[in-house]
Amino acid sequence: DSGVTQTPKHLITATGQRVTLRCSPRSGDLSVYWYQQSLDQGLQFLIQYYNGEERAKGNILERFSAQQFPDLHSELNLSSLELGDSALYFCASSVSGQGLGGYTFGSGTRLTVV
Amino acid sequence: GQQLNQSPQSMFIQEGEDVSMNCTSSSIFNTWLWYKQDPGEGPVLLIALYKAGELTSNGRLTAQFGITRKDSFLNISASIPSDVGIYFCAGPSVLDSNYQLIWGAGTKLIIKP
Numbered sequence: 150d151s152g153v154t155q156t157p158k159h160l161i162t163a164t165g166q167r168v169t170l171r172c173s174p175r176s177g178d179l180s181v182y183w184y185q186q187s188l189d190q191g192l193q194f195l196i197q198y199y200n201g202e203e204r205a206k207g208n209i210l211e212r213f214s215a216q217q218f219p220d221l222h223s224e225l226n227l228s229s230l231e232l233g234d235s236a237l238y239f240c241a242s243s244v245s246g247q248g249l250g251g252y253t254f255g256s257g258t259r260l261t262v263v
Numbered sequence: 264g265q266q267l268n269q270s271p272q273s274m275f276i277q278e279g280e281d282v283s284m285n286c287t288s289s290s291i292f293n294t295w296l297w298y299k300q301d302p303g304e305g306p307v308l309l310i311a312l313y314k315a316g317e318l319t320s321n322g323r324l325t326a327q328f329g330i331t332r333k334d335s336f337l338n339i340s341a342s343i344p345s346d347v348g349i350y351f352c353a354g355p356s357v358l359d360s361n362y363q364l365i366w367g368a369g370t371k372l373i374i375k376p
Contacts, residue, residue, distance in 0.1 A: 151305065191368040192306070192351065197361070205361050239305050248355040248364040251296045254305030 153255035167228040172240030199246035269367030282339040286352030295335035
């Protein structure tokens with residue numbers, strides 16, 4: 150157990166729908182990162198939050214949004230879902246807002262859009 | 264921006280064989296990280312390297328920080344079935360004040376039956 154908790158583990162939904170993925174960072178970590186991994190692909194950085202504020206943005210679609218709450222948990226909202234959004238979505242956390250020490254990843258949420 | 268090139272893309276090996284993979288960049292990195300992703304799980308940090316020339320081991324795994332600071336190598340000795348997975352190299356970008364991690368595309372390790 151990495152200490153980073155992601156729910157749900159699996160999600161199946163229809164095109165056009167909206168879903169919310171949840172992440173609780175490791176205790177003491179202030180930064181949360183969201184990544185998308187499509188089948189047999191690498192890790193695509195979506196967005197980073199640090200202590201409640203957006204810190205960095207990657208290749209995140211306009212249909213996707215995220216936030217980090219005062220208790221430091223984060224949610225990734227995916228709307229108007231398309232078949233191509235089917236992927237593993239990972240949350241990672243780190244103590245600081247910087248990547249110097251690496252990140253700790255959760256087990257991911259597997260999203261299937263049908 | 265900075266990029267990391269990982270090779271090989273995939274490897275088929277026999278149990279008991281030694282494995283080598285590498286990660287290269289056209290620009291320097293001050294830290295190199297090696298992660299392993301088991302099927303259906305999140306990546307787990309295996310080894311972190313902080314100094315050029317550094318050689319660090321973690322059990323049967325050994326990683327090196329290249330002296331040019333533009334490459335890193337990961338070796339696995341006497342591979343076993345649980346070594347199967349995807350190995351990623353990563354490094355904090357020196358061009359980014361947040362030191363966002365730059366990721367290689369991964370090396371997929373498959374054990375021949």
